[in-house]
Amino acid sequence: MPHDLPKAYEPGAIETRWAEYWIKEKLFSVPTPPPGETRPVFTLLLPPPNVTGRLHMGHMLNQTQMDIIVRWHRMRGFLTLWLPGTDHAGIATQMMVERQLASEGKKRRDLGREAFIERVWEWKRHYGGAILDQMKRLGASVDWDREYFTMDENLSRAVREVFVRLYEEGLIYRGKYIVNWCPRCGTAISDLEVKHEEVPGKLYEIRYPVVGTNEFITVATTRPETMLGDTAVAVNAKDERYQHLHGKKVLLPLMNREIPIITDDLANPEFGTGAVKVTPAHDPNDFEAGLRHNLPQIDVMDEHAHMNENAGPYAGLSRHAARERVLEDLRKQGFLVAEKDYTIALGKCDRCGTVVEPRLSTQWFIKIAPLAKRAIEAVENGEITIAPENYKQIYLNWMNNIHDWCISRQLWWGHRIPVWHCAGCQAMIVARETPAQCTKCGGTKLEQDTDVLDTWFSSGLLPFTTLGWPEKTRAQEVFYPTTLLITAYEILFFWVARMIMFGCHFMQGHQQDPQLKQASGWGDKKDDSVPFRQVYIHALVRDAERQKMSKTKGNVIDPLEIIQRFGTDATRFTLAAMAAPGTDIAFSESRTDGYRAFANKIWNAARFMFMSVDRVEAGLRPALAGSETQSHTGVAGFQPVALEDRWILSRFNGVANYVNEALATYRFHEAANRIYDFFWGEFCDWYIELIKPRLAPENGAGKESARIACGNLINLFEAALRLLHPVMPFITEEIWHAVYDEHPPLKSVALAAYPQANEKQFDLAAETEMAILQDLIVNVRNLRAELKVEQKQRVPIQVFAAEPAIRSLIEKNQGSVKRLANVEEITFAANTLAKLAGARHTARFDVHVVYERKIDVGAERERLKKELARIEKEMANLQRQLGNEQFLAKAPSHVVEGMRKRQQELVVLLQKTQSKFKELG
RNA sequence: GGGCGGUUAGCUCAGUUGGUUAGAGCGCCUGCCUUACAAGCAGGAGGUCGCAGGUUCGAGUCCUGCACUGCCCACCA
Numbered sequence: 002m003p004h005d006l007p008k009a010y011e012p013g014a015i016e017t018r019w020a021e022y023w024i025k026e027k028l029f030s031v032p033t034p035p036p037g038e039t040r041p042v043f044t045l046l047l048p049p050p051n052v053t054g055r056l057h058m059g060h061m062l063n064q065t066q067m068d069i070i071v072r073w074h075r076m077r078g079f080l081t082l083w084l085p086g087t088d089h090a091g092i093a094t095q096m097m098v099e100r101q102l103a104s105e106g107k108k109r110r111d112l113g114r115e116a117f118i119e120r121v122w123e124w125k126r127h128y129g130g131a132i133l134d135q136m137k138r139l140g141a142s143v144d145w146d147r148e149y150f151t152m153d154e155n156l157s158r159a160v161r162e163v164f165v166r167l168y169e170e171g172l173i174y175r176g177k178y179i180v181n182w183c184p185r186c187g188t189a190i191s192d193l194e195v196k197h198e199e200v201p202g203k204l205y206e207i208r209y210p211v212v213g214t215n216e217f218i219t220v221a222t223t224r225p226e227t228m229l230g231d232t233a234v235a236v237n238a239k240d241e242r243y244q245h246l247h248g249k250k251v252l253l254p255l256m257n258r259e260i261p262i263i264t265d266d267l268a269n270p271e272f273g274t275g276a277v278k279v280t281p282a283h284d285p286n287d288f289e290a291g292l293r294h295n296l297p298q299i300d301v302m303d304e305h306a307h308m309n310e311n312a313g314p315y316a317g318l319s320r321h322a323a324r325e326r327v328l329e330d331l332r333k334q335g336f337l338v339a340e341k342d343y344t345i346a347l348g349k350c351d352r353c354g355t356v357v358e359p360r361l362s363t364q365w366f367i368k369i370a371p372l373a374k375r376a377i378e379a380v381e382n383g384e385i386t387i388a389p390e391n392y393k394q395i396y397l398n399w400m401n402n403i404h405d406w407c408i409s410r411q412l413w414w415g416h417r418i419p420v421w422h423c424a425g426c427q428a429m430i431v432a433r434e435t436p437a438q439c440t441k442c443g444g445t446k447l448e449q450d451t452d453v454l455d456t457w458f459s460s461g462l463l464p465f466t467t468l469g470w471p472e473k474t475r476a477q478e479v480f481y482p483t484t485l486l487i488t489a490y491e492i493l494f495f496w497v498a499r500m501i502m503f504g505c506h507f508m509q510g511h512q513q514d515p516q517l518k519q520a521s522g523w524g525d526k527k528d529d530s531v532p533f534r535q536v537y538i539h540a541l542v543r544d545a546e547r548q549k550m551s552k553t554k555g556n557v558i559d560p561l562e563i564i565q566r567f568g569t570d571a572t573r574f575t576l577a578a579m580a581a582p583g584t585d586i587a588f589s590e591s592r593t594d595g596y597r598a599f600a601n602k603i604w605n606a607a608r609f610m611f612m613s614v615d616r617v618e619a620g621l622r623p624a625l626a627g628s629e630t631q632s633h634t635g636v637a638g639f640q641p642v643a644l645e646d647r648w649i650l651s652r653f654n655g656v657a658n659y660v661n662e663a664l665a666t667y668r669f670h671e672a673a674n675r676i677y678d679f680f681w682g683e684f685c686d687w688y689i690e691l692i693k694p695r696l697a698p699e700n701g702a703g704k705e706s707a708r709i710a711c712g713n714l715i716n717l718f719e720a721a722l723r724l725l726h727p728v729m730p731f732i733t734e735e736i737w738h739a740v741y742d743e744h745p746p747l748k749s750v751a752l753a754a755y756p757q758a759n760e761k762q763f764d765l766a767a768e769t770e771m772a773i774l775q776d777l778i779v780n781v782r783n784l785r786a787e788l789k790v791e792q793k794q795r796v797p798i799q800v801f802a803a804e805p806a807i808r809s810l811i812e813k814n815q816g817s818v819k820r821l822a823n824v825e826e827i828t829f830a831a832n833t834l835a836k837l838a839g840a841r842h843t844a845r846f847d848v849h850v851v852y853e854r855k856i857d858v859g860a861e862r863e864r865l866k867k868e869l870a871r872i873e874k875e876m877a878n879l880q881r882q883l884g885n886e887q888f889l890a891k892a893p894s895h896v897v898e899g900m901r902k903r904q905q906e907l908v909v910l911l912q913k914t915q916s917k918f919k920e921l922g
Numbered sequence: 923g924g925g926c927g928g929u930u931a932g933c934u935c936a937g938u939u940g941g942u943u944a945g946a947g948c949g950c951c952u953g954c955c956u957u958a959c960a961a962g963c964a965g966g967a968g969g970u971c972g973c974a975g976g977u978u979c980g981a982g983u984c985c986u987g988c989a990c991u992g993c994c995c996a997c998c999a
Contacts, residue, residue, distance in 0.1 A: 009961070179997090197996075204999080235999095269998060277999050285997045346996080359997085391926065398925070401997075490994080541993090580948090581936065583927080585993090589934055591948045598961045609958030663938090670936070674946070689958080779965090786965045792954045823956090875943065881979095882942085888979035896941045896980095903942055921957060 005740070006611065010362065010604035014567030016731040020137050026192075028749050029075075029142040031082045033476045036514070041080045041521040042482040043074040044462055046533075047143060048496065049151065051090035052125055055098045057137035058542040058550065058588060059489055061560040065573045066485050066539055066580065068141050072666050072727035073089070075142070076755035079521075083142060083478055085469055086149035087129060089366070091415040091456040092186055092352050098414075100125050114413050125150075135561065139569055140730045143750060149467050151459045152416070160459050160464040161419040161433050163507065168431045172368045172681050173408075175429075179288040180407050182360035183308035183350040188411035189364050191455060192404060193495055194351040202345035203382060206274055206338045207331055209234060209251040212259055218243065218475045219252055219338055221273025223345050224325040229256055229312045230301040233279040235290060240266035240275050243402075255327065256313060263294050281359040289672045298361055304411075321357070365409035365418060365452065372502040373400050379505055384528040387536045388667060389583040391491065399494055408455045415453030422448050433764060461499030464532035465508055478514045484521070486533040488685045489541065504532030528660055537667050542576070558588055570729035571597040576671040577728050599677060600732050606685050607736045610714050613696045617704075617711045625721040627755075635759025638716045640709050644774070644814055645691040646717075647767035651684055653717060656759040657724060661757065664727075676725050684721065687775065689714075690815050715740060724756045770810050773845060774817060780841045781822035784850040787857070788839065795825040801834045801847040811846070835913035836920045844906035844912045858921055867916045872911050879904045 007342040023029065034040075045067060050060060067083065073268065099109055109117045144323075147919050149156060156414050167173040177515040180189040205225050208217035220234055231253055236243035250259045267290045268277045281291025291298060308315045308323045315323045323616040331337040348357040377400050379385050380393060387393040409418060421430045425444030430436050438445045460465075464483050482504070488497060508530040518524060523534060542558075543550065550557045567590075574596040581585045614621045624638020630857040635654050641647040656679045663672035669772050695710035700713040712836070719740050730751065737750040747753055781798055790796055802808040809831060815827050832845035834840040839856045879900055882888050889897060 006958095008959075010959095192997095216935080220999080224999085267999080272998065284999080286999075287997095289997090395926070395994080402996090405995095494995095579935075584935085585927090587934060589948080592934075594961080595947055598959090602959065603959050605959035605962085612958070636994080666938080668938075671938080674936075678946085685959090686963085747976085782964060786953070790957075792964080831976050871943080877944075878980095891979055894942070900942050914931095 006604065006608045008557060008605075008608070009138065010568075010601045010732065011601065012731065014734050015566075017138070017570050018138055019731050019734045023140070023749065023751070024137065024145060026748055027146065028751060030144045031080060032202045032883075033474075033479055034080065035475070038080065038479070038517060039520055040078060040080040040517075042484070042517050043071070043079040043481060043521070044480040045071055045081075045083045045485050045487070046047065046467065046483050046487050047083065047085045047141075048486075049086045049088040049149075049460060050116060050132045050136075051093050052087045052129040052132070052150070053090055053093045054132045054390070055088075056132055056560055058558055058560050060136075061139065061572070062542050062586065063487060063489060064139055064141050065576045066537075066667070066728070067630070068139070068573075069159050069360065069577060069672075069727040070485065070487065070664065070667075070670060071142055072730065073750055073755060075751065076723065076726070077757075078754070080479075081397070082144055082147075084147050084149070085133065085136070085141070085143035085145065086151070086463070086467065087133065087590075088456060088460055089125075089150065089415065091410055091412050091453060091767040092188070094121060094125070095412050095414040096352070106233075111415065117413055134336060138561070138564065139573070142730075149463075151456070151463070152567075154463075155469075156459065156466050157376050157416055159432075159462060159470055160416045160454065163458075163462055163473045163503070165431055165453070166420050166507075167367065172371060173365060174368065175363065175365050177361060177363045178366070178407075179282075179285045179359045180359055180364050181348065182304075182358045182362065182545060183353065183355055184358055185353050185355040186350060186412075187304055188408050189360075189409060190350060190352075191407050192359070194358050195348040197346045197348055198352050199344050200347050202343050204273065204341045204343035205335050205340070206253070207278075208338050208859060209254060209278075210251040211246060211262070212252055213249070214249070216246070218246060218262065218276050218817075219318075220276045220278040222278055223343060224324070226308075226320055226327050227280045227283040227301065228253065228278055228327065229308070229315060229323075230280045230282050230299040231256075231260055231278045232291065232299055233261050233263045234276055234282055234383045235263050235265040235268040235296065236276045237266060237268040237270045240268070240533045242270075244273060252275040252332065255330055261294075263289050263290075263296075270898065273326075274921075276309040284359055288359075288361070291419075300361050302358065302360070304360075329828075360415040361713065364407050367406045367408055369403050369405050369502070370508055373403050375505040376400060376498065376501040379501060379528060379531050384526055385501065385531050385534060386534060387538065389538065391538075392490065392538045393582070394800070395577045396493060396498065400498060403498075406455075407454040408458050409450075410455055411451070411823050412453050415456060416459055418450040418454060420450040422450065422772075424448060433640065439809050448674075457495050460496055461503045461744055462507070464500055464504055468509075470507070477508075477511065479517060481508065481513065482529055482531050485535045485537065487539060490538050491541075493538065501533040505530050508532075532709065537582075540583065543585050544586050561588070563593060563614060564712065567593045567597040568600060570600050570730075570731050573730075574599065574673060574677075574728055574913045577669040577678070580669045582668065592731060596677075599681065600683055600729065602685060603729075603732055606680075606689065607718070607739065609689065610718055611739065613711055614715060616705045617696060620742065621708075621711055621715060622744075623716050625716075625719065625746065631761075633754070634757045635762040636716050636720045636756075639713050639762075641713075641764075641767075642706075642709055643692075643695070644767055644770055645688055645817070646713055647764045647773040648760050649684065649688045651764040651768055652679065653720065653724075653756075654762045658758040660724060661755070669844060671726055677727065680721060680725070684717070687771075690821055694820065696814065718789070721758050723750060723753050726753075758880075772809060773810060774814055777811065777846060777848060778818055778822045778844070779825060780848050781818070781850060784839065784841055784848070784856075787855050787861075788850060788851070788852050790852055793823075795819075795823050797826040797828065797851045798822075798824050798829050798851040798853060799828050799834060799840075801830040801832065802845065803833075804845070807845050833913065835917050837917075838921060839919075842910070842917070844909045847913070864919070864922050865914060865921070869911075869914050869918060872907055872914060876904070876907050876911060 053891045071081055071083045181195050183190055202223055204221055204223055206219050206221050209217040210217055215699055216727050219232055234251055246262050247264055249262050251262060253260050267286055268275060279287045279290050281288045281296050282298040299311050301308055303309045303326055308321045309319045312318050315326060350357055380396060387396060390473055422447035423439035423444050426442040428439055428441035430440050440449060467472060468481050513529045571593050575593040636650060639650055641650050656675055659675050660672045683841055692710050695706055722733040722737045734750050800811060818824055833841040837849050838858060839849060883900060
């Protein structure tokens with residue numbers, strides 16, 4: 002028998018054992034079904050963590066939510082595919098390996114491109130699996146047989162295919178533009194990879210002498226060092242201050258170069274001096290102005306943001322040193338006329354924090370507007386839904402203001418751009434496979450473009466490339482569009498938007514297997530090109546002080562450490578219970594500790610159950626067997642003989658309903674909390690306590706009655722385990738196997754059916770009656786506490802109930818009352834007991850504890866005073882409302898009815914309370 | 923410069939579409955080692971729902987303004 006469980010729940014060994022079991026048994030592997038499959042389909046793509054990643058709380062929240070939804074679907078009979086993988090993460094991984102090389106005193110250029118890439122692969126083979134191993138510890142029920150890596154050969158081929166197609170469609174172009182350049186990473190980065198940070202800075206005013214006059218024109222700039230590359234000064238044509246200078250030239254200080262004064266809207270008369278220096282090679286606005294006016298582009302910096310030969314005497318200096326020197330020289334020569342405090346939005350590299358340099362360079366771009374058009378439509382017309390809904394607007398705003406996307410990176414690690422340059426004729430050959438010779442001149446000296454693609458280029462394709470694209474596969478018919486995407490807000494633009502653009506473009510015309518589409522509930526959707534039908538954006542996990550976690554702040558909470566201390570189930574439960582849609586989570590260890598206690602509670606309830614089973618009927622199993630688990634509703638094999646049976650059965654079905662509805666709308670916290678309250682507050686605190694006498698046949702309850710009680714307990718428990726399983730997969734799996742005495746009908750509770758409510762098992766009368774009994778018991782306990790009755794002392798009570806039904810209810814269940822309130826004898830009074838000093842009353846009954854000690858009259862009076870005030874206030878409110886004809890006319894009838902009922906109760910309560918208050922003097 | 927959120931018990935947070943008495947966990951106070959669980963049980967105290975208006979029969983919930991606070995986006999030097 003496995004029933005001799007340890008007294009305290011120890012999650013560690015149990016969790017690792019089941020995690021391994023699930024993988025070994027391939028429980029979550031889903032072979033692509035052939036045509037004819039009729040089950041509804043649920044597909045979810047795991048947002049691929051970086052191979053270099055270490056599991057953090059964000060991952061854990063994300064994966065917990067996904068796993069809950071995935072397990073829930075699987076248990077409801079969906080053909081459920083959760084596709085895992087990792088991202089090659091260009092910059093991050095390259096940095097990682099470069100750091101490793103640095104510790105050996107080497108640089109990547111020492112190795113050369115090929116050897117370096119081989120080195121990265123080696124690194125990946127050694128350490129790349131770490132984050133997925135950590136996922137396994139979380140219990141993520143993914144299909145490991147389909148694990149992908151974004152640099153896998155098949156995915157790389159798909160990337161080249163996409164590049165070539167986009168190029169052929171004119172949606173990819175190459176050109177020399179200003180891009181965001183990270184001097185430390187040595188590569189271009191996209192707009193999204195630049196984080197703006199407001200920092201205090203200076204606005205400098207520099208005067209340039211106007212050639213042929215004694216005048217100066219004063220420009221304002223935050224970046225004086227770029228003046229070395231100035232090729233014009235712009236003023237606004239309408240600005241009267243400068244109209245006499247139109248067409249004149251200025252002599253650029255320090256460089257002694259003559260540059261024109263141009264008129265352009267770039268200059269805003271309201272800002273600074275109204276005149277602006279124009280540096281086409283170092284500012285995107287100036288670049289545009291330069292094109293408009295045919296200005297030369299003078300690049301004064303190199304790839305490390307050091308000044309180059311174009312910077313004359315400043316060559317070799319870093320941009321920061323150059324700024325100081327330039328300012329110093331301007332000051333000395335009398336050109337610097339003002340320095341004003343000014344807040345600058347400084348752009349920093351998302352990856353390394355280095356200040357980004359707008360740099361003129363040749364890059365590859367995707368023309369985004371045509372792709373964005375359909376991506377906007379798909380969301381606007383509801384082909385893709387985004388929840389919480391406010392993110393829909395954020396998405397649309399962003400998409401409507403999107404710029405072209407710079408996709409080339411000057412890195413070595415990544416998908417190399419499939420373009421070859423002919424050394425002979427300079428032709429560019431864009432091809433899926435390495436060409437043997439130049440298509441123009443036939444030359445064989447071809448060199449592949451040295452750039453690689455932005456990592457998000459390949460991850461944006463994953464919804465279809467992981468399903469075999471560009472081939473047309475059965476997997477796509479079944480699993481595309483994927484059903485849901487659960488992800489963090491921060492990658493809404495990086496990833497989600499790009500997947501939508503690519504999906505809508507490349508899967509245009511795709512159709513999901515109509516039968517499966519219908520079965521899965523998407524019959525009303527027209528567009529099967531979308532990468533997913535739904536998006537759910539989850540919150541950010543912050544630390545207990547609501548601070549964003551960051552390494553520099555040192556406030557990062559390591560989920561693995563939390564798991565170590567409290568268990569995976571407790572940690573998962575915490576994240577679920579705190580995840581109200583739309584609000585960030587302040588992670589709190591005390592909450593996790595509370596849920597560890599919850600796991601322990603479940604464990605001990607199981608121990609109790611097993612002890613009872615072993616005593617009453619060893620070998621008793623739940624009524625459900627095998628295939629039945631997929632079709633039944635409510636609790637099987639449950640025989641409601643007593644009030645508490647009818648009550649708990651009804652409650653269980655109510656909870657099942659509630660939880661299913663909550664999960665359907667991503668209300669994880671409501672689902673988790675409802676299960677918690679049910680299991681602890683109702684099942685353990687009341688139900689188990691109530692049935693204890695029936696479980697002990699030696700108490701005279703009878704063997705058959707004990708057998709029924711035991712059966713109910715085990716069947717209910719089994720159902721509760723299934724209900725809880727998506728949130729706490731480990732402990733439920735462990736106990737579920739034990740419930741079936743290690744011979745479960747299925748390999749895992751994860752494959753059993755998720756509880757659905759059974760209408761026939763609802764029993765509102767039982768719920769009402771039970772509430773009255775609970776009320777009575779709590780009142781007696783309360784009185785006992787007030788009278789300071791010894792815990793063990795059994796006392797007689799008197800009860801008055803005006804309604805015969807209530808009296809008979811109490812009579813019938815007096816055994817329960819006696820046990821749970823430690824009552825010796827119940828006698829029924831003929832008249833109200835409300836006046837008695839030591840009595841308690843409700844609208845339905847009065848109860849008095851017969852005991853020699855008297856209550857504290859003063860305290861009782863205070864309590865009553867408060868209560869009276871409350872009742873009177875509520876009465877007044879009710880009377881006001883019920884006396885209002887408009888209210889009676891407009892309010893829904895159930896509200897009016899409810900208030901009338903409440904009013905009747907209050908009348909009784911008020912009367913009783915008043916008379917007692919008088920009695921106390 | 924735009925946009926979005928938050929403000930409810932000592933602390934951290936819930937509070938579906940407005941509807942009867944605003945909840946939980948932790949913490950606090952009192953009493954219990956009652957053979958499932960002291961990681962537990964029983965009882966209790968604690969809130970003018972940020973401020974000011976408005977809509978409504980009815981507002982924690984909807985609207986406006988204000989205050990404080992957080993986040994995202996942004997090529998005005």
